[in-house]
Amino acid sequence: MNLDKSDVEKIAHLARLTIDDADTADYAHDLNNIFQLVEQMSATDTAEVSPMAHPLDAHQRLRPDVVTEQDQRVLFQSIAPETEAGVYLVPKVIE
Amino acid sequence: MQNKTLTELSELLHKGETTSVELTRHFLDRINTHNTQLNAFISVCEVSALAQAAAADKQFENKTAGKLTGIPMAHKDIFCTKGVRTSCASKMLDRFVAPYDATVVEKIAASGMVMLGKTNMDEFAMGSSNETSFYGPVKNPWDTDRVPGGSSGGSAAAVAARLTPIATGTDTGGSIRQPSSLCNLTGLKPTYGRISRYGMIAFASSLDQAGPMAANAEDAALMMNVMSGFDERDSTSVDREVPDYTATLNNSLEGLRIGLPKEFFGEGLDPQVAANVETAIRAFEKLGASIKQISLPNSHLAVSTYYVVAPAECSSNLSRMDGVRFGHRAENPTDLLDLYQRSRSEGFGAEVKRRIMIGTYVLSAGYYDAYYLKAQQCRRLISNDFQRAFQEVDVIMGPTAPTTAFRLGEKTNDPVAMYLADIYTISTNLAGLPGMSIPAGFAEGLPTGLQIIGNYFDEARLLNIAHRYQQVTDWHKQIPRAFA
Numbered sequence: 001m002n003l004d005k006s007d008v009e010k011i012a013h014l015a016r017l018t019i020d021d022a023d024t025a026d027y028a029h030d031l032n033n034i035f036q037l038v039e040q041m042s043a044t045d046t047a048e049v050s051p052m053a054h055p056l057d058a059h060q061r062l063r064p065d066v067v068t069e070q071d072q073r074v075l076f077q078s079i080a081p082e083t084e085a086g087v088y089l090v091p092k093v094i095e
Numbered sequence: 096m097q098n099k100t101l102t103e104l105s106e107l108l109h110k111g112e113t114t115s116v117e118l119t120r121h122f123l124d125r126i127n128t129h130n131t132q133l134n135a136f137i138s139v140c141e142v143s144a145l146a147q148a149a150a151a152d153k154q155f156e157n158k159t160a161g162k163l164t165g166i167p168m169a170h171k172d173i174f175c176t177k178g179v180r181t182s183c184a185s186k187m188l189d190r191f192v193a194p195y196d197a198t199v200v201e202k203i204a205a206s207g208m209v210m211l212g213k214t215n216m217d218e219f220a221m222g223s224s225n226e227t228s229f230y231g232p233v234k235n236p237w238d239t240d241r242v243p244g245g246s247s248g249g250s251a252a253a254v255a256a257r258l259t260p261i262a263t264g265t266d267t268g269g270s271i272r273q274p275s276s277l278c279n280l281t282g283l284k285p286t287y288g289r290i291s292r293y294g295m296i297a298f299a300s301s302l303d304q305a306g307p308m309a310a311n312a313e314d315a316a317l318m319m320n321v322m323s324g325f326d327e328r329d330s331t332s333v334d335r336e337v338p339d340y341t342a343t344l345n346n347s348l349e350g351l352r353i354g355l356p357k358e359f360f361g362e363g364l365d366p367q368v369a370a371n372v373e374t375a376i377r378a379f380e381k382l383g384a385s386i387k388q389i390s391l392p393n394s395h396l397a398v399s400t401y402y403v404v405a406p407a408e409c410s411s412n413l414s415r416m417d418g419v420r421f422g423h424r425a426e427n428p429t430d431l432l433d434l435y436q437r438s439r440s441e442g443f444g445a446e447v448k449r450r451i452m453i454g455t456y457v458l459s460a461g462y463y464d465a466y467y468l469k470a471q472q473c474r475r476l477i478s479n480d481f482q483r484a485f486q487e488v489d490v491i492m493g494p495t496a497p498t499t500a501f502r503l504g505e506k507t508n509d510p511v512a513m514y515l516a517d518i519y520t521i522s523t524n525l526a527g528l529p530g531m532s533i534p535a536g537f538a539e540g541l542p543t544g545l546q547i548i549g550n551y552f553d554e555a556r557l558l559n560i561a562h563r564y565q566q567v568t569d570w571h572k573q574i575p576r577a578f579a
Contacts, residue, residue: 008452015410015455016417016435017448030449031456033511038457038466040399041473051471052478054301054331055287055527056551061330075194081424088419091430 003028003035096121097257098574101166101314104260108155108165115151115165119144119209122167126211126258129578133234135243135253137172138180139212147209154207163317164207169259171250172213173220174200174305175294183296184228185218187416187423187442197294198326199263199305206321211259215249218444219413220270220298222246223516226507227446234503235278236575237541241500244274244516250308251278256578257310261318264308267298268401269496269520271306272532276495276544279534281315281561281571282308286552287527288333291326299408300331302401302524311571312533312561316340319554335552343555344562349383351560352488358394359493359519367538372494375535375545375564379492382563387488391480396473397522398514403457403470404525409447410454416442449510478526485550490560494519495532495544523548531557534570542573 003011005024008031012019019027073086082089096118099107107113123141130136144167151165175181175193177200182188196204204210217227225233225248233248235241236256243252247264251274254262264271266284275282283306290305297303307318320341325334355376360369376386418424418438425437443451457466484491497518506513523530528548535545545564549557565571 011452011456011459012448014459015448015451016414016432016439017443017451018436018440019448027449027452030510031452033509034402034449034453034514037511037514038399038402041396041403041469042465044393044396044473044476046469046472046476049472049475051468052475053471055478055525056333058288058331058333063327072194076420079192079194079421081418081421090419091428091434093431 003031097125097260099260100311101163101260101317104166105162109160111155115148115209116145118165119148119167119211122211122259129256129258132239133236133252133256134231135215135233135249135256135258136169136212137182137184137215137230137249140179140210143179144209144211151207151209161207163321165209167209167211167259168203169211169214169250169253169262170200171216171247171262171264173216173265173296174263175296176200176210176213179213181213181296182229183219184216184230185442185444185447186229189229189423191422193294195294198291198328199322200294202321203263214247214253214262217246217248218447219296219409220246220265220267221409221446221450223269223273223513224501224506225249226503227444229444232503235500236578237278238500241502241541242277244277244496244500246270247308248274251275251280254278254280254308254310256575261307261309261314263305263322265295265303265305266524267302267405268524269517271308272520272530272544272546273496273517275308275532277500277542279542279570279573280308280310281312281531281533282306283315283319283531283554283557284523284529285319285323285554286529288331289529289552289554290322291324291329291332293326293328297412299405300412301408302405312558312565313341313344316344316558316562319558338555340555340558343559346559347383348379348560348563351379351384351490353379353384353386354389354484354488354491355386356389356391356394356484356491356493358391363497363515363518364494365498365538368494368496368498368543371536371538371543372492372545376492378564378567382567389484389488389491391484391522393473393476393480394522397477397525398518400470400473400477400525401521402453402514403466404474406450406454407458407467408454410451410458413447413451446510474525477522481526481528490556491548493546495546499538499541499543519546527551529554529557531561533561533564534573536570537573
């Protein structure tokens with residue numbers, strides 16, 4: 001694998017990040033080194049190995065379908081950058 | 096006063112020989128004196144700490160005080176604290192005041208302990224040197240030109256310099272154990288699910304686990320009694336009885352079977368660290384343990400597996416930081432995309448961005464099988480190695496970190512070299528096992544650590560082993576001269 005500047009820009013866009021032009025080469029260099037480290041996995045045969053998603057192989061716990069949480073909208077919105085009438089404000093998305 | 100164990104402090108308080116306010120002032124004074132040099136704290140909560148201490152003193156008057164009532168402590172700034180800034184050492188959360196307490200914070204407050212403040216760390220716990228913090232690096236009290244380790248570097252430095260009797264940490268790939276090793280502490284990462292993750296800002300949810308960073312094993316056991324237990328608000332919390340971790344501290348080690356994995360003693364291990372670990376092993380033989388050479392043949396996969404699993408989970412967890420509901424928001428965004436991109440780019444530091452990008456890439460269409468699925472399969476192989484080993488031995492021992500504390504700036508330009516600082520600790524997180532680091536002597540004046548890994552929910556045994564070792568050694572009592 002060899003990621004170039006345009007790959008870095010593409011990945012950054014998917015991650016909703018912008019990387020300064022001056023820094024993309026450094027990011028490409030670092031990401032390539034990290035992926036070189038990651039490539040050590042590929043020499044291992046894992047065809048018959050079941051993936052391990054949880055250290056204790058536990059399953060998601062279910063709970064009765066009843067309301068347990070109280071409405072705390074005012075509290076939670078008190079730390080939001082911009083709200084109005086109980087909703088979060090963002091730049092206009094629909095003309 | 097600052098060199099006393101939690102039990103000794105508790106006795107002084109219960110006998111009325113000191114008050115919690117006095118004790119709290121003593122540690123606040125130490126923080127005021129030394130924190131500029133160490134940068135171990137992001138926030139010092141003087142007013143609330145003294146109020147909590149006064150409330151604790153009331154409990155002594157009313158005879159309702161418990162074992163840890165009135166004893167000061169510090170939280171890593173990854174735990175949400177209601178009404179107190181919870182920054183995760185990121186510009187993104189620089190002004191984030193949590194609207195609720197983490198379960199760990201709630202439990203420790205309920206025990207009557209006093210929170211002195213919030214400790215510095217690597218940004219979002221991503222780092223092994225505490226140099227990725229938005230608030231600047233923490234210095235190692237043993238040599239202030241060197242790193243304290245990370246990501247719980249502030250907690251490590253604060254306890255090592257006795258600016259607090261004990262602190263909390265979190266460990267995703269070694270973030271409790273590696274700084275404990277570099278700062279001469281006793282640090283325990285429990286089994287995955289033992290301590291609630293509710294309110295602990297998530298980095299890699301299938302690996303993250305909280306634990307105590309202490310001056311000795313007995314203190315760590317006392318803290319484990321408070322921190323552990325089932326929590327319905329954490330869906331991966333394990334519903335299992337919590338033993339009294341102090342009850343078995345003095346058990347005999349006669350017949351204990353210790354495994355030494357040959358993979359932990361190979362290339363890259365500093366010879367002086369290796370020599371100290373071997374000396375420690377001989378001490379365990381004298382205490383009645385038997386030693387067996389074992390193999391964890393897939394150990395070499397741990398770092399590569401981790402750098403797929405952890406970034407993948409981090410890219411998902413950190414997607415909530417988008418400038419809409421809380422945290423940093425860019426000024427005058429032109430549209431929604433600009434709001435997201437600039438808020439995130441301004442709010443996150445370089446290492447966090449790197450990991451988000453790795454995670455985004457390995458989870459993107461067409462690459463999932465080659466990376467994430469493959470890593471989850473390697474994770475199974477690593478876990479299977481441990482389970483095979485635990486059929487023959489009770490615990491596994493080795494070095495915590497390959498070297499002593501490195502110099503500030505030494506590895507900041509080479510992420511891969513930095514990642515290898517966790518080469519011996521990562522596999523434990525991947526398998527979900529408990530692991531501990533205890534002081535094992537010095538190399539050229541710098542601390543070294545012995546790692547002890549146990550089977551699932553064997554924390555009591557790890558603490559017992561550490562405590563017995565600390566009865567016959569005094570490494571854990573050594574304090575950096577400048578802070579004595």
